């Protein structure tokens with residue numbers, strides 16, 4: 001039994017951890033005694049439990065995977081999918097928000113503008129990245145990258161993994177709302193291909209501000225929601241303890257959003273989540289991006305724009321009498 | 322017993338008396354219900370707690386004469402305030418909400434919708450239509466805060482988009498009056514998408530170089546501020562209106578600090594360069610109409626022989 005010691009288990013994975021510990025202990029003994037039947041039984045049981053846990057992940061469990069501290073973050077994807085990577089900085093008006101990263105990469109020989117929200121791996125990095133919660137300056141930095149891509153006719157790929165836009169005093173003073181709104185509008189008007197990939201948490205308007213795209217893709221265990229499950233529970237159920245119920249009611253998983261017609265493709269992850277195999281996750285993401293870029297290449301600049309505008313024009317559910 | 326109940330009881334007693342005397346044949350089956358406007362003679366000002374005559378308050382655009390607090394208007398009152406008398410023609414009034422997620426919190430969304438329709442006397446959280454403002458055509462939408470906090474779901478998004486498309490088609494200025502807590506959680510991600518949907522259509526309006534005036538009123542927050550409400554060519558707010566992205570409580574919890582008293586008020590936004598103007602309610606109509614006049618001077622339609630205000634109502638849409 002090969003266990004990856006470095007992976008931090010989630011609470012619902014505890015039964016698996018217990019089992020695998022039992023197995024490795026027994027294996028050590030059987031090496032001396034030679035009886036391996038009981039080990040074989042345990043291994044079968046392990047596979048069964050594993051199947052049960054990972055095939056029936058509840059929305060709240062997927063949130064936990066999406067927030068896993070070892071999950072690949074946008075910069076991991078960016079650096080894995082392209083040998084070229086020139087990071088650009090700053091909003092040109094006084095700030096370089098660490099929660100937004102962006103720059104130029106190459107995919108199939110084509111220069112691509114890539115933009116992502118970025119969480120930190122430790123306390124020090126999170127001071128710079130603000131836990132992946134962008135400020136208005138961060139969104140304006142992204143906007144500058146959109147304009148740059150438009151000017152030089154580069155496709156845009158965005159990676160989204162953010163709890164949301166930062167709720168803070170300075171953020172409001174510097175007009176968080178306007179920064180997000182401008183990105184929504186300006187993305188809608190671009191004439192280059194735009195592909196958005198939700199890799200972890202798609203936190204409401206803070207995520208949408210990078211996601212008005214021709215194609216919106218989601219990793220299998222990522223989530224995308226109008227409000228965090230905890231926030232929704234606190235308001236509608238009046239207690240944060242009901243986050244699990246809220247997570248189910250809100251329909252935030254990739255599968256749900258695919259069925260609602262909000263996203264275009266679900267990118268598969270390995271069993272247990274992308275954090276178990278970064279390399280595989282990056283490969284799957286790159287393949288999917290390549291396919292969509294190839295398809296979008298067939299559209300003219302004007303068609304790319306109308307494709308995006310009509311896509312969002314269709315969103316909604318209502319009846320008309 | 323409140324004033325309202327007192328009147329209601331009196332009416333019921335009167336009806337019973339009439340019925341007993343055999344004069345009740347022309348009474349409706351339902352008991353007569355007291356008219357809210359008549360019953361609530363007094364209103365307590367939300368700004369200074371002063372008791373005000375309701376009728377006088379209404380005459381003064383629901384602005385307190387003591388402290389100038391701007392009380393919230395219903396969507397219909399807002400339209401009446403801005404559009405010329407009799408000129409407003411509602412469009413898309415029959416777009417009704419669905420329940421795409423079968424959403425249920427403490428009560429089902431469908432029940433919440435019915436309750437909201439009853440309490441707000443409105444089919445959804447926005448009224449849209451076209452009319453004139455000081456004889457100039459405009460496409461106008463006003464949000465109804467009493468309908469689930471003026472929250473934006475699929476219907477609000479669709480109605481704003483259709484109104485915007487109408488404005489483009491007829492080359493009219495657009496005025497949207499927002500009053501909202503933000504995106505409607507009960508429609509989940511589809512509510513979030515309405516931000517993209519409205520902004521995306523406003524991009525077209527923007528490219529058509531048509532004027533869009535956004536009027537932000539107490540309160541405008543979350544997904545509404547972070548989409549169509551902030552995208553006006555000119556942003557106007559009413560005095561003391563609270564406008565922002567995140568709510569005060571969420572911010573205080575996040576940064577573990579008390580926020581200044583004037584935080585997120587219209588005046589605070591003006592000081593921080595976020596809006597163009599703060600205008601008291603009684604001047605709103607004239608200023609908006611002047612701004613429209615200034616922008617439409619150069620783009621008058623040449624083939625429109627008849628002034629818009631003289632085109633019969635039915636022909637305008």
Ligand SMILES: [Zn+2]
Pocket residue numbers: 366367368369370371385386387388389390
């Ligand atoms: Zn007062």
